[in-house]
Amino acid sequence: xxxxxxxxxxxxxxxxxxxxxxxxxxxxxxxxxxxxxxxxxxxxxxxxxxxxxxxxxxxxxxxxxxxxxxxxxxxxxxxxxxxxxxxxxxxxxxxxxxxxxxxxxxxxxxxxxxxxxxx
Amino acid sequence: xxxxxxxxxxxxxxxxxxxxxxxxxxxxxxxxxxxxxxxxxxxxxxxxxxxxxxxxxxxxxxxxxxxxxxxxxxxxxxxxxxxxxxxxxxxxxxxxxxxxxxxxxxxxxxxxxxxxxxxxxxxxxxxxxxxxxxxxxxxxxxxxxxxxxxxxxxxxxxxxxxxxxxxxxxxxxxxxxxxxxxxxxxxxxxxxxxxxxxxxxxxxxxxxxxxxxxxxxxxxxxxxxxxxxxxxxxxxxxxxxxxxxxxxxxxxxxxxxxxxxxxxxxxxxxxxxxxxxxxxxxxxxxxxxxxxxxxxxxxxxxxxxxxxxxxxxxxxxxxxxxxxxxxxxxxxxxxxxxxxxxxxxxxxxxxxxxxxxxxxxxxxxxxxxxxxxxxxxxxxxxxxxxxxxxxxxxxxxxxxxxxxxxxxxxxxxxxxxxxxxxxxxxxxxxxxxxxxxxxxxxxxxxxxxxxxxxxxxxxxxxxxxxxxxxxxxxxxxxxxxxxxxxxxxxxxxxxxxxxxxxxxxxxxxxxxxxxxxxxxxxxxxxxxxxxxxxxxxxxxxxxxxxxxxxxxxxxxxxxxxxxxxxxxxxxxxxxxxxxxxxxxxxxxxxxxxxxxxxxxxxxxxxxxxxxxxxxxxxxxxxxxxxxxxxxxxxxxxxxxxx
Numbered sequence: 001x002x003x004x005x006x007x008x009x010x011x012x013x014x015x016x017x018x019x020x021x022x023x024x025x026x027x028x029x030x031x032x033x034x035x036x037x038x039x040x041x042x043x044x045x046x047x048x049x050x051x052x053x054x055x056x057x058x059x060x061x062x063x064x065x066x067x068x069x070x071x072x073x074x075x076x077x078x079x080x081x082x083x084x085x086x087x088x089x090x091x092x093x094x095x096x097x098x099x100x101x102x103x104x105x106x107x108x109x110x111x112x113x114x115x116x117x118x119x
Numbered sequence: 120x121x122x123x124x125x126x127x128x129x130x131x132x133x134x135x136x137x138x139x140x141x142x143x144x145x146x147x148x149x150x151x152x153x154x155x156x157x158x159x160x161x162x163x164x165x166x167x168x169x170x171x172x173x174x175x176x177x178x179x180x181x182x183x184x185x186x187x188x189x190x191x192x193x194x195x196x197x198x199x200x201x202x203x204x205x206x207x208x209x210x211x212x213x214x215x216x217x218x219x220x221x222x223x224x225x226x227x228x229x230x231x232x233x234x235x236x237x238x239x240x241x242x243x244x245x246x247x248x249x250x251x252x253x254x255x256x257x258x259x260x261x262x263x264x265x266x267x268x269x270x271x272x273x274x275x276x277x278x279x280x281x282x283x284x285x286x287x288x289x290x291x292x293x294x295x296x297x298x299x300x301x302x303x304x305x306x307x308x309x310x311x312x313x314x315x316x317x318x319x320x321x322x323x324x325x326x327x328x329x330x331x332x333x334x335x336x337x338x339x340x341x342x343x344x345x346x347x348x349x350x351x352x353x354x355x356x357x358x359x360x361x362x363x364x365x366x367x368x369x370x371x372x373x374x375x376x377x378x379x380x381x382x383x384x385x386x387x388x389x390x391x392x393x394x395x396x397x398x399x400x401x402x403x404x405x406x407x408x409x410x411x412x413x414x415x416x417x418x419x420x421x422x423x424x425x426x427x428x429x430x431x432x433x434x435x436x437x438x439x440x441x442x443x444x445x446x447x448x449x450x451x452x453x454x455x456x457x458x459x460x461x462x463x464x465x466x467x468x469x470x471x472x473x474x475x476x477x478x479x480x481x482x483x484x485x486x487x488x489x490x491x492x493x494x495x496x497x498x499x500x501x502x503x504x505x506x507x508x509x510x511x512x513x514x515x516x517x518x519x520x521x522x523x524x525x526x527x528x529x530x531x532x533x534x535x536x537x538x539x540x541x542x543x544x545x546x547x548x549x550x551x552x553x554x555x556x557x558x559x560x561x562x563x564x565x566x567x568x569x570x571x572x573x574x575x576x577x578x579x580x581x582x583x584x585x586x587x588x589x590x591x592x593x594x595x596x597x598x599x600x601x602x603x604x605x606x607x608x609x610x611x612x613x614x615x616x617x618x619x620x621x622x623x624x625x626x627x628x629x630x631x632x633x634x635x636x637x638x639x640x641x642x643x644x645x646x647x648x649x650x651x652x653x654x655x656x657x658x659x660x661x662x663x664x665x666x667x668x669x670x671x672x673x674x675x676x677x678x679x680x681x682x683x684x685x686x687x688x689x690x691x692x693x694x695x696x697x698x699x700x701x702x703x704x705x706x707x708x709x710x711x712x713x714x715x716x717x718x719x720x721x722x723x724x725x726x727x728x729x730x731x732x733x734x735x736x737x738x739x740x741x742x743x744x745x746x747x748x749x750x751x752x753x754x755x756x757x758x759x760x761x
Contacts (some may be wrong), residue, residue: 011546015553022559053538082541083534085593087602087644105544105582108552 001119002044005029006036006062007051007080012106016049019108025115033057037065045075047118049111052081060089063096072097076118080104145416146381148318149396149409153379156325157398157407159313164402167217167304168258168286174211174221175288175300217312219270219283220303223290224250253287253299261285262404263306263329270305282306282335306335322412324387328397330404332370334388373397373406384413452476452483456490463494530596537589544582551575587721590650594728601644601732603757608639608674608682615649616672619656628660628668639676641755647729648684648753651737654722655686655749662690662747677752681735685750693741701739702727726751733757 003025005016013029020027030036034057040048052059059079066072079093082104090101100114211221252259264285269277283303290298309327317323327335365385373380379398387393387410394417395410414421459472472494476487551571554560563571593599616632623630652672659670671687693701701723730737735753 009542009545011543012549015546015549018559019549019553019556022553022556082538082545085534085589085598085600087600091602104541105548105578108549 001025001046001115003027003047003049003115004036004039004043004045004075005049006031006033006054006059007049008032008054009051012051012080015108016106016111019112020115023112033059033062037062040066040071040074041069047076047078047115050077050079052079052086053083060093063093063098067096076100078102078114078118080106141417142383145394146396148320149381149394149411150379150398152316152318152320152323152325152409153396153398153407155316156313156409157400160309160327160405160407161401161403163309163312164260164284164286164400167302168260168288168402170215171286171300171302172258172288174302175290217304217308218302219266219305219308220268220301222301224299224301247285249285249287250299250301253289253301254296256289256291256296259285259287260403261287263333263335264303266303266305270303284309317409320411320415322415323409324411325407325409327400328370328406328408330370330406332367335405369395370397370406373399448481452479452487456483456487459487460490463497530598533589533592537585540585541582544578544585547578548575548582551578587725590725590728591721594725594732597732599647599728599732601647603642604645606641606643606645606648608641609634609637611645611648612672612674615652619653622657622660623670626660626663626665626668628663628670631669631671633671633673634675636674636676639674639682641682641753643733643753643757644729647733651726651729651751652684652686654726658722658749659686659688659690659747662692663688664690676755680756681752681754683750683752685748687746687748689746692743692745693739693747694743695741698739698741702737 003020005013005020005027007013007016007029008031010031013031017027017029028039030039033054036048036050037057039045040062050059050062059081063072063077063079066074066077076099077097079090079098079101080103081090081101090098094101099118102111102114211218247259247261249259249261261284264283265280266283267279269279270281270283283305285301285303287299287301289296290300306327315325317325329335366387369380369382369385379396381396382394384392384394387395392413393410394413395408397406397408399405400407455473455476472487472491477484477491479487551574554563554571555568557563590599612632612634616630620630656670656672660668663670667689669689673683673685673687675683675685677683703724727737730751730753733753734757735751737751739747739749741747
């Protein structure tokens, strides 16, 4: 599967790169929302892994932009967050078209399972 | 002023009541004294009568001798008889020292045959009542007889004219009365033989009067009769006549009533105003009198009359005058001042005090000026206070805003910290997981696997700790969010049971889900319920024994649209006194170095916060050695803000 990772954490990106590419997926990543949005506009991904908390242009901004541009349904979106008390916000994001969410720290096995379930 | 009226009424009532009581009391006491006195005199006389009767019994021989004397001329025989009689009478007279004279009279001859006395005291009047009574067979008693021969007075000196009493008794023979025996008794003997009771009256006098009011007890007024004694000629009677019609009338009335009478004030023999009680003496025409000075009798009443009433009248008058004075000179200015104070009290701080009041040089004037000064001070202080309050309020508002900002900052800081703490955990845990995937990372040696497992395990522990800290803070701030979904409780409990089964293996614990009800649906936060139940179960795991531990979980619908969840174990139990502390943060049943059981110590505090946030309540029941019962009850429908 073609997967895009948008996360400002280099360590996370490195890990996901190793795990997902090592598991037979086609994973690429960017470290900010603006670039991520550009890639989504220009390419077709099966899944976008999106971190909510990023400086300047956050994951939430990305989602609102996708919704605005009506390209939410182009791909499955799984959001990451290290914030645990934002259930109301997550619920709203799900209503906007987000498919799933994973709480940080990311459980690699759970992520692989979830990715496979969208295959 | 009006309040004085009841006082006057009460006072008058008390006064008249007091007089009544005093008068009744006085009369009772006086009556008692005069009755006792009269009784004593009467019984004294009765006793003497008996004595004289005894003497008369043995006098028949004298009567016979008298016959002899009457029939024959004086002879030797008569002389002997006279001599013998004289001896006999002398014996009687020495036996009865109260006897002054004793003689026998022949009733038929109507002449005195014999008498025992050196001097014949007087001509015997055969017509006297006492003599006639004796002839009729009764004991006769005379009225007063002034003695014509000297007899002992109260000082033991022989004196003429002393009042005496004659008692005559018949001398009876076989054929009737043969003669009359007459005895003379001095009034002093009667007086000295009768003890006078005077109760506690200081000025009391007791004495005997005859039916005409003639004083028969000279010793009662020794000072008054002194001049009589000096003035009188030798044979003048020592009997004092009542010197006023008033006195005569009183004794006459007592005589005609033949019972005790009380007189509320008369002039006595000395001309003094007295109160008296007069009782007739039985068997005589005499009266026993007790009298006391009117001053003593009514001293209590006089106290009221002469002291209390005048002083009351003066007091009341003074009060009335003072009141009038007060209302003009004191009350009116005070009213003005009060009005000014009242104005200030209701808020009119600017209200001026009457300038006339302030000019006044008396105490009121001082008060008015002082008050005015105080009012000015208050006004100034108030202004200052208002200023200070405004300043402080502004400062407080500022501080409040600052506090709110700090609060917000603290919240943001915590979120940031947890976020920043969690972020590095992703690569740590993630890399551990990844390293154990041989397809990606290649085979690891056993040592490497062991090291990685160790890192992973500790990282997980760190993760849980961070989560707990965050939750605890949310509970503290009451900011925990809940995500309500429809939960099939039966399925949820089964899932939970299977999910936790792995944790039972190390201690080989028997883990049972006893939920029996099907189709039990609630609307709640599944993850949070799971968190609480997990917390309960992990607690239980820590405390059940290895090998035969048993943990039971169950969900049970309650009657009131709520569901009970519980976790029951057969662990070591919790001491009762520690149960209440369990919900405190960082509390461990065992503390310090004795800690055997791990955990952040936040689990139950968070659980309580969650259950309360879900609208339920949490609790623990435990018996030492028997195990614990952790439970919570939540409503089936809660939250989901409408």
